[in-house]
Amino acid sequence: MTIETAASTSTASTGQPEESPLRLMWYKFRAHRLAVWSLWIIVGLYLMAIFANFLAPFDPETRTGLPYSPPSWPTVMADDGFNWPPVVYGVTSKLDMKTFKRVYTVDTTRQYPVKLFVAGDQQSWFGLFASDRHLIGVESGGAFFLMGTDALGRDVFSRVIYGSRISLSIGLVGVSISLVLGVILGGISGYFGGAIDLVVQRLIEIIQCFPSIPLWMALAAALPHDWTTVQVYFGITVILSLVGWTDLARVVRGRFLSLREEDFVMAARLAGASEARIIGKHLLPSFASHIIASVTLSIPSMILAETSLSFLGIGLTPPALSWGVLLQTAQNVNTLAISPWLLLPGGMVIITVLAFNFLGDGLRDAADPFAKERLS
Numbered sequence: 001m002t003i004e005t006a007a008s009t010s011t012a013s014t015g016q017p018e019e020s021p022l023r024l025m026w027y028k029f030r031a032h033r034l035a036v037w038s039l040w041i042i043v044g045l046y047l048m049a050i051f052a053n054f055l056a057p058f059d060p061e062t063r064t065g066l067p068y069s070p071p072s073w074p075t076v077m078a079d080d081g082f083n084w085p086p087v088v089y090g091v092t093s094k095l096d097m098k099t100f101k102r103v104y105t106v107d108t109t110r111q112y113p114v115k116l117f118v119a120g121d122q123q124s125w126f127g128l129f130a131s132d133r134h135l136i137g138v139e140s141g142g143a144f145f146l147m148g149t150d151a152l153g154r155d156v157f158s159r160v161i162y163g164s165r166i167s168l169s170i171g172l173v174g175v176s177i178s179l180v181l182g183v184i185l186g187g188i189s190g191y192f193g194g195a196i197d198l199v200v201q202r203l204i205e206i207i208q209c210f211p212s213i214p215l216w217m218a219l220a221a222a223l224p225h226d227w228t229t230v231q232v233y234f235g236i237t238v239i240l241s242l243v244g245w246t247d248l249a250r251v252v253r254g255r256f257l258s259l260r261e262e263d264f265v266m267a268a269r270l271a272g273a274s275e276a277r278i279i280g281k282h283l284l285p286s287f288a289s290h291i292i293a294s295v296t297l298s299i300p301s302m303i304l305a306e307t308s309l310s311f312l313g314i315g316l317t318p319p320a321l322s323w324g325v326l327l328q329t330a331q332n333v334n335t336l337a338i339s340p341w342l343l344l345p346g347g348m349v350i351i352t353v354l355a356f357n358f359l360g361d362g363l364r365d366a367a368d369p370f371a372k373e374r375l376s
Contacts, residue, residue: 025289028366035362038355045352049164056158057137057144059121060321066093068102068339069149074114087111091143101338104143112138148341150329159326160345166322168352170237170306171299177241178302179295182248187279189249190256197253204246213312215243216305220314229320236315240305244298251294255287289367297360300353307349323349 030036048055058064074086090110096103118137124130138144147156189200219239223232259265260283268278284291309315310324311331318325326345329335335342 025366029362032362034358038358041355049168052161053123055135056161058155058158060159060162064153067151067153069145071148071341072143072145086114088144147344163321163323163326171302174237174240174302175295175298178245181245183252186249186252190253207246217314240302248294259283293364293367296363300356
């Protein structure tokens, strides 16, 4: 009986078409409610990064003239009752000569309606075209700062949105490089074994024996000081990738060791398939779902690494904009006592890392055929 005949017989006996492994994995993933919600959060974060020009009320470098202004939210309840659309109030500021702290007072006599698709700072969309339209905003004079302002009066919310471009992309780029290194070196190590396996495993052990942060600091300090922001960005990405590929390589090596003696691999060898074809067409697809889960769990570690390096001042530095760069102001305790809202970019890091971890857990459970079935 041929494979086609057996498949048709199995389909006819059950009355239903056989499901592919990817579709079965999707069914199990959908039952993991927390992972599904995390997937939507991650999609929303990346859409926010792509459309930052449109979503941010201000240009990230625009100085509003209101340094350390506290967060101000629109309200529908004003002194004259219910208002629609929501409004924000104007503010007046003065310097307290005793504490040298700037004090802001809400001026309820000045109301500014919150509008959609308002004209504001003109921005270039990836160098393709320029537009001054923003999703939401108010007329000039209204204190519309959802996350307050920094020491130079720049809107923190707008800077967080723009900073997501580097913080989120560095995880994808870094993991892509780590994926290539991990799959190639781990696959060669596990498939061929012998001296090659010995060399690769000793290299992995040497890299893993160094503490992460001192190793990052040493490699980041080796970057030339005259590099541009783009060059530093790619330099930090390569550094994180060169350190982060070892765990994936171990996973790939273990899977290759368990699969290289299986019957389907021996059948491919007897059929005259080359080693490259056996690895690319038979071994890797057999545990591609596990690689996807491992990669998903590696992205938050890349994001945390970039945030740590930038926070310590040895990674990205202004004028580059990332969540780690924004958190550099949190090093000053006096600044935090005056404006604790400057810690809000750290909340974005926490949300992103948790979302990726929950997504990775869901993918890992869905990819594991022995995982306990979750009920919806």
